[in-house]
Amino acid sequence: MSTDISWLIGGPQGSGVESAANIFSRACASMGYHIFGKREFYSNIKGEHSYFIVRVSDRIIRSNINDVTIMVAFDAETIFRHYSEIMSGGVIIYDSDLTQISIDEVHTIDAPYNSRLVKQLGSKPTIKTALDFAKSNGAKLYPISFKTILSNMADETNNPRLRGMIRMYNVLGVSFSLGILKMPPQTLLDAIDAIFAKKQAIADLNKNAAIYAYNYATTKFPDLTFTLKPANKTPDTILIQGYQGTALGKMACGCRFQPYYPITPASDESVFLESNEIVDVKEDRPGSTLIVQTEDEISAIGMTIGGALTGTRSATCTSGPGFSLMAEALGWAGINEVPIVVTLYQRSGPSTGLPTRHGQDDLLSAIHAGHGEFPRIVYASGDIEESFYDTARCFNYSEQYQLPVIHMMDKLLASSVITCKKFDTEKIKINRGKLLENLDRGTNYKRFAFTDDNLSPRSKLGLENGVFWNTGDESDEAGHITEDPEMRIKMMDKRQSKLDYILKTMPDEEQAISFGIEETCVISWGSPKGSILDALELLKNENIRVGFIQVKLLHPFPKSYLDSLLKNVKTIIDVEANHVGQLGELIKQNLQKKPDYYILKYTGRTMTSTEIYESIKNIIEKKAKTRQVLTHGA
Amino acid sequence: MELKLGDYKTDVHNDWCPGCGDFGIVNAIQMSLAEMQIPRHKAAIFSGIGCSGKTSHFINVNGVHTLHGRVLTFAQGAKLTNPDLTIIVVGGDGDGLGIGAGHFVAAGRRNLDLTYIIFNNGVYGLTKGQASPTLKLGEKTKSLPSPNTNYNVNPIGLAIASGFTFVARSYAYDVRHLKDTITAAVKHKGLSFIDVLQPCPTYNDINTRDWYAGIDEVTKMTKPRIYKLEETGYDPVVHYDEEAEINEKLTQALIKSLEWGEKIPIGVFYKNEIISQYDKRIMDKIPNYLENPPAAQTISANNKPITDISDILNSLSV
Numbered sequence: 028m029s030t031d032i033s034w035l036i037g038g039p040q041g042s043g044v045e046s047a048a049n050i051f052s053r054a055c056a057s058m059g060y061h062i063f064g065k066r067e068f069y070s071n072i073k074g075e076h077s078y079f080i081v082r083v084s085d086r087i088i089r090s091n092i093n094d095v096t097i098m099v100a101f102d103a104e105t106i107f108r109h110y111s112e113i114m115s116g117g118v119i120i121y122d123s124d125l126t127q128i129s130i131d132e133v134h135t136i137d138a139p140y141n142s143r144l145v146k147q148l149g150s151k152p153t154i155k156t157a158l159d160f161a162k163s164n165g166a167k168l169y170p171i172s173f174k175t176i177l178s179n180m181a182d183e184t185n186n187p188r189l190r191g192m193i194r195m196y197n198v199l200g201v202s203f204s205l206g207i208l209k210m211p212p213q214t215l216l217d218a219i220d221a222i223f224a225k226k227q228a229i230a231d232l233n234k235n236a237a238i239y240a241y242n243y244a245t246t247k248f249p250d251l252t253f254t255l256k257p258a259n260k261t262p263d264t265i266l267i268q269g270y271q272g273t274a275l276g277k278m279a280c281g282c283r284f285q286p287y288y289p290i291t292p293a294s295d296e297s298v299f300l301e302s303n304e305i306v307d308v309k310e311d312r313p314g315s316t317l318i319v320q321t322e323d324e325i326s327a328i329g330m331t332i333g334g335a336l337t338g339t340r341s342a343t344c345t346s347g348p349g350f351s352l353m354a355e356a357l358g359w360a361g362i363n364e365v366p367i368v369v370t371l372y373q374r375s376g377p378s379t380g381l382p383t384r385h386g387q388d389d390l391l392s393a394i395h396a397g398h399g400e401f402p403r404i405v406y407a408s409g410d411i412e413e414s415f416y417d418t419a420r421c422f423n424y425s426e427q428y429q430l431p432v433i434h435m436m437d438k439l440l441a442s443s444v445i446t447c448k449k450f451d452t453e454k455i456k457i458n459r460g461k462l463l464e465n466l467d468r469g470t471n472y473k474r475f476a477f478t479d480d481n482l483s484p485r486s487k488l489g490l491e492n493g494v495f496w497n498t499g500d501e502s503d504e505a506g507h508i509t510e511d512p513e514m515r516i517k518m519m520d521k522r523q524s525k526l527d528y529i530l531k532t533m534p535d536e537e538q539a540i541s542f543g544i545e546e547t548c549v550i551s552w553g554s555p556k557g558s559i560l561d562a563l564e565l566l567k568n569e570n571i572r573v574g575f576i577q578v579k580l581l582h583p584f585p586k587s588y589l590d591s592l593l594k595n596v597k598t599i600i601d602v603e604a605n606h607v608g609q610l611g612e613l614i615k616q617n618l619q620k621k622p623d624y625y626i627l628k629y630t631g632r633t634m635t636s637t638e639i640y641e642s643i644k645n646i647i648e649k650k651a652k653t654r655q656v657l658t659h660g661a
Numbered sequence: 662m663e664l665k666l667g668d669y670k671t672d673v674h675n676d677w678c679p680g681c682g683d684f685g686i687v688n689a690i691q692m693s694l695a696e697m698q699i700p701r702h703k704a705a706i707f708s709g710i711g712c713s714g715k716t717s718h719f720i721n722v723n724g725v726h727t728l729h730g731r732v733l734t735f736a737q738g739a740k741l742t743n744p745d746l747t748i749i750v751v752g753g754d755g756d757g758l759g760i761g762a763g764h765f766v767a768a769g770r771r772n773l774d775l776t777y778i779i780f781n782n783g784v785y786g787l788t789k790g791q792a793s794p795t796l797k798l799g800e801k802t803k804s805l806p807s808p809n810t811n812y813n814v815n816p817i818g819l820a821i822a823s824g825f826t827f828v829a830r831s832y833a834y835d836v837r838h839l840k841d842t843i844t845a846a847v848k849h850k851g852l853s854f855i856d857v858l859q860p861c862p863t864y865n866d867i868n869t870r871d872w873y874a875g876i877d878e879v880t881k882m883t884k885p886r887i888y889k890l891e892e893t894g895y896d897p898v899v900h901y902d903e904e905a906e907i908n909e910k911l912t913q914a915l916i917k918s919l920e921w922g923e924k925i926p927i928g929v930f931y932k933n934e935i936i937s938q939y940d941k942r943i944m945d946k947i948p949n950y951l952e953n954p955p956a957a958q959t960i961s962a963n964n965k966p967i968t969d970i971s972d973i974l975n976s977l978s979v
Contacts, residue, residue, distance in 0.1 A: 265979065271977070306970070311967065312949060315950060336735075497724070
């Protein structure tokens with residue numbers, strides 16, 4: 028029987044939920060398991076409910092599912108938020124000192140959720156009521172007094188400081204879990220060492236507590252039907268945080284400048300880059316990716332453009348609100364044919380929206396941001412592994428076609444933790460387009476010279492004999508202002524022709540990926556990819572065949588390739604994390620086709636494969652309305 | 662080969678109004694570049710939006726005519742990636758002190774080695790003469806429907822408070838003084854700012870050439886309002902790294918910046934080369950930044966990346 032465990036740990040923000048999940052993920056990954064983990068958190072520093080669900084399997088997994096196998100709760104809110112997600116036969120490991128807490132004592136539970144709880148559990152529910160509910164659904168309850176464990180440990184090790192160390196609850200929770208799952212204890216200790224690599228004293232303290240808790244769990248609780256014994260290791264596997272994909276892509280493909288302004292969920296990427304600012308270069312002195320924290324996003328994109336003008340591969344990284352501020356400068360990059368990359372980690376809007384939650388509602392914004400008409404590329408990655416290679420592609424596109432490229436990412440991609448195949452820089456190509464490295468003396472260089480392919484040789488600031496002018500006004504070939512109507516036509520045509528040229532020259536498989544075409548076909552873009560692929564596998568097991576097209580190039584829209592893929596498709600299902608069905612709008616606009624069904628989610632929580640599976644099944648069984656709106660997740 | 666003044670001029674048609682102070686500024690920049698013999702490809706003029714924004718097209722070095730209020734951001738991006746460039750940033754008072762005021766302050770905090778020149782004429786000329794941030798409260802230039810309701814920004818004071826390390830004022834019709842000030846500003850190690858009093862003959866009928874010369878009809882003055890700080894024994898330089906010295910020079914400059922009306926000082930108000938330049942701060946984390954800055958780095962060989970990220974990938978391996 029294959030292993031497929033979903034482990035949930037929750038607690039107040041700041042209580043070490045993330046470290047616990049990292050230890051758990053690391054331990055499981057090092058045993059050879061595949062990992063898909065996601066983090067949910069409030070826009071808050073300390074106190075609000077945050078949780079991590081880590082799915083562990085011996086098969087490749089790309090998404091979360093609805094059912095939770097094991098939940099670790101060292102605070103009351105985690106139980107109140109998640110008690111109904113535990114599958115039959117699953118386990119709740121919880122702090123037994125919490126049992127009497129009633130809902131009114133948990134001040135971080137807001138009114139709308141409070142009233143839903145009361146509806147399900149009756150008036151004035153307590154932790155006990157919630158746990159009884161879970162038990163009646165088949166969950167097993169494993170009560171442990173965390174306080175007593177610490178106090179016993181303090182006595183036995185003669186270390187009274189341990190008694191009050193509630194910061195250790197997270198590690199206790201992981202260790203109990205791995206204990207009852209019969210994970211070899213050394214794996215747990217190694218994972219703690221890896222996570223606290225730079226803090227030996229903390230690592231030692233945690234390791235002592237971990238072993239104590241591990242042994243306690245193995246002796247105290249009965250064996251589960253599922254265990255985490257060593258699995259078959261896939262060679263060359265890495266365990267990676269979402270934002271590291273684009274960051275490592277940038278480092279590898281030679282991005283050497285990234286100004287940015289702090290914003291969730293984008294800034295983790297810039298901070299990671301700054302933590303690794305000096306880069307190794309083969310057979311050369313070290314290079315560096317200069318990271319500058321700017322005063323706002325307008326400055327971030329302005330500096331990025333300034334960097335690109337010196338021939339430096341330059342990018343910025345932001346989220347929806349910051350991207351809105353960049354709109355004017357995006358047009359400047361467009362009219363001046365400047366290659367920049369904007370990595371756009373979407374979250375739920377509009378305005379501040381759900382600032383720490385997932386969403387894909389900025390597709391049309393990315394395509395239309397900025398006034399006037401200018402060419403750009405909007406390109407979307409479907410998972411973290413793709414995002415590494417796509418980052419390198421985006422820089423190539425930007426230089427090859429001399430335009431701004433917006434690389435669409437999102438909160439799910441930024442804050443999930445997965446195992447995947449180690450990135451291979453050998454697979455990356457670098458194409459700098461018509462960037463000039465030298466020019467002969469006496470050349471009458473013109474930055475926007477008309478050429479057969481409408482792309483002009485590109486000088487850079489500082490290049491001898493390559494002095495050039497840029498302006499946000501319409502310009503002539505030299506880059507000086509013009510308002511001449513005929514020059515205007517020529518220049519507009521020169522720039523706008525890039526859109527067709529891109530579709531003609533970009534290989535089909537870079538425009539969209541077909542995972543099989545069937546009569547019923549899912550079409551999507553970005554991070555729903557994982558949930559869709561996992562759902563289709565479940566359907567395949569039931570002999571239900573559904574196709575899937577992942578659109579990567581969103582602008583210019585790959586009309587002819589998608590037309591050919593969709594030629595014989597009878598039912599189109601559009602899956603997106605937004606309200607409008609923005610890809611659906613592009614399909615209507617460009618293909619004279621429209622999706623027959625929409626599966627949409629805009630709660631700010633990510634889609635599970637369970638939800639996609641059920642929704643597609645409803646469609647197949649003709650039980651679905653045109654729009655199915657997904658709701659799962661706390 | 663020696664570069665002549667003419668080498669720094671383009672043949673782009675100049676459409677500024679006759680008598681505009683901007684002509685003096687563009688001439689002074691060209692003269693200064695020629696005097697310093699800066700190779701054309703190593704110099705770049707970054708300009709904002711408005712009449713002054715066109716400056717970059719008239720000077721025969723790299724010219725980047727950017728967005729309203731954002732010129733400093735573009736210029737800093739270029740300087741950060743290629744520190745070898747000599748960058749002169751130009752823009753209007755509305756551009757730099759109105760819409761771009763946030764960038765002005767942030768640039769001061771960084772102290773990159775570049776020069777920012779504000780063409781200060783008190784009005785938004787290209788949109789037909791609205792009040793700019795430097796126009797005094799209650800003044801009514803000719804196209805304003807009613808007197809200005811805002812207090813004015815003090816450009817010199819704001820620059821000092823924001824961390825600019827060279828702060829000066831000059832006058833568009835004193836081209837020699839302006840040229841010398843620009844040269845001193847460019848040679849200064851750090852971020853330099855020049856507030857250039859620039860009469861707008863079309864829309865500012867208060868601060869006119871005659872008014873600065875003290876011969877306007879209204880005030881019946883007999884002496885020029887403008888005088889040179891350097892002729893008064895004023896010492897703008899922070900000589901040593903002591904709090905008392907720095908505070909004295911800052912305060913002195915701030916007080917001097919408030920002088921206006923019958924006597925208007927031009928010259929260097931404040932100069933501090935003790936405060937670290939931004940590139941030195943970068944070198945604290947990237948020691949070889951100046952010898953191998955972003956723009957100089959090779960990133961590929963035979964279309965393949967040469968950056969080696971294997972150490973990081975190995976640390977992520979399980």
